[in-house]
Amino acid sequence: MVHKHTQTALLQVGNTSTVLALVRQDGFSCHVYPTTRDSAAELCKTLLADSGLSGVDELYLGGVVPHVLEELTTCLGQVSSAPVLHLLDARLASSVIELRYDPPGSLGFDRVCKLLAASHLIPGQDCVLVDMGTAVTVDLLEQGRIFVGGLIMPGEQICLDALGQFTAQLPGLSLAEAPLLDDLQFGQSTLACMYQGVRQMTRAGVNAALRQALARLPGAQVLITGGGAPGFLNDAPDTGEIRHVPDLVLQGMAVLAEMSSV
Ligand SMILES: Nc1ncnc2c1ncn2[C@@H]1O[C@H](COP(=O)(O)OP(=O)(O)OP(=O)(O)O)[C@@H](O)[C@H]1O
Numbered sequence: 100m101v102h103k104h105t106q107t108a109l110l111q112v113g114n115t116s117t118v119l120a121l122v123r124q125d126g127f128s129c130h131v132y133p134t135t136r137d138s139a140a141e142l143c144k145t146l147l148a149d150s151g152l153s154g155v156d157e158l159y160l161g162g163v164v165p166h167v168l169e170e171l172t173t174c175l176g177q178v179s180s181a182p183v184l185h186l187l188d189a190r191l192a193s194s195v196i197e198l199r200y201d202p203p204g205s206l207g208f209d210r211v212c213k214l215l216a217a218s219h220l221i222p223g224q225d226c227v228l229v230d231m232g233t234a235v236t237v238d239l240l241e242q243g244r245i246f247v248g249g250l251i252m253p254g255e256q257i258c259l260d261a262l263g264q265f266t267a268q269l270p271g272l273s274l275a276e277a278p279l280l281d282d283l284q285f286g287q288s289t290l291a292c293m294y295q296g297v298r299q300m301t302r303a304g305v306n307a308a309l310r311q312a313l314a315r316l317p318g319a320q321v322l323i324t325g326g327g328a329p330g331f332l333n334d335a336p337d338t339g340e341i342r343h344v345p346d347l348v349l350q351g352m353a354v355l356a357e358m359s360s361v
C-alpha cells in the first residue's frame with residue numbers, strides 16, 4: 100500500500116507580507132504575497148490562483164491582522180479543494196512561556212511565535228529577539244521561558260509614510276525604491292536626507308535597545324529577523340554577535356502547530 104505523504108503548510112499574515120510556507124524536512128519553502136489589508140478577499144483570490152496551495156493537505160494560519168485572518172479562514176473554508184484549516188491559538192504558548200504582559204493575550208501573535216522558536220532553538224538560555232518588520236520589536240526572553248518585556252518602534256517604511264503624510268513638502272517614499280546609501284551620514288537632497296534619517300533613527304534605536312537589553316540579560320544571545328535585518332547587520336551593529344534567523348516567526352508557528360495537533 101502506498102502511503103500518501105501529508106503536506107503541511109503555514110500561512111503567516113504579517114502587516115506587510117503574507118507568507119505561505121510549505122513545511123519541508125530541512126526548513127520551509129516560501130511563497131510571499133502582499134497583505135492586502137483593505138481586501139482580504141483579494142488576498143484569498145491571489146492565494147487560490149497561485150500554485151502554492153496546491154497539494155497542501157493541512158494549513159495552519161496565524162498572524163497579526165485579525166480581520167484578514169478571519170476573512171481568509173471563511174473564504175478558504177468555502178473552497179472544496181482547499182486544505183484542512185487550523186487557526187493557530189497563541190494562548191497555547193503560555194504552557195511553555197510565562198508571559199509577563201498585561202494582559203498576556205494581547206502580546207502579538209508574531210512575538211509569541213518568536214519566543215517559542217527561541218525557546219526551542221536555544222533552550223534554557225537568555226535571549227533578545229529583534230524583529231525589523233513593519234514595526235520593529237525588541238523582546239527579552241529569560242532562561243528560555245520567561246518573557247520579561249520588550250518594546251515596539253515604528254519600522255522604516257512607517258517612518259517614511261509618516262514624514263510624507265504629515266508634511267507639505269516631503270514626498271511619500273518607498274523603502275523598496277531606496278537608492279543604495281553609501282556611508283555618507285548626511286544627505287544632500289530631500290530624498291537622501293529622508294532615507295538617511297529613517298535609517299539612522301532605526302539603527303540607533305535598535306542599538307540602544309540592545310545595549311539596555313544586554314545590561315538586563317548579560318551574555319544573552321541576540322537573534323534578529325524581519326525584512327530590515329540584513330540591512331541592519333550590514334551596517335555593523337554596536338553589539339557583538341547577532342544571529343540572523345530569517346524564518347524565526349515561521350519556526351515558532353511550526354512549534355505552535357505541533358503543540359496544537361497533540
Ligand atoms: N531593505 C530594507 N531595509 C530596511 N528595512 C526594510 C528593508 N526591506 C524591508 N524593510 C522593512 O521591513 C518591513 C517589512 O518587514 P517584513 O518583510 O518582515 O514584513 P512583515 O513580515 O509583513 O512584517 P510584520 O511581520 O512585522 O508585519 C518594511 O515595512 C520595512 O520597514
Ligand SMILES: CC(C)(CO)[C@@H](O)C(=O)NCCC(=O)O
Nearest residue numbers: 163205206207208209210234251
Ligand atoms: C507589534 C506588532 C505590530 C509587530 O509585528 C505585532 O506584534 C502586534 O500587532 N502586536 C499586538 C500588540 C502587542 O504585541 O502588544
Ligand SMILES: [K+]
Nearest residue numbers: 114136163164
Ligand atoms: K493599527
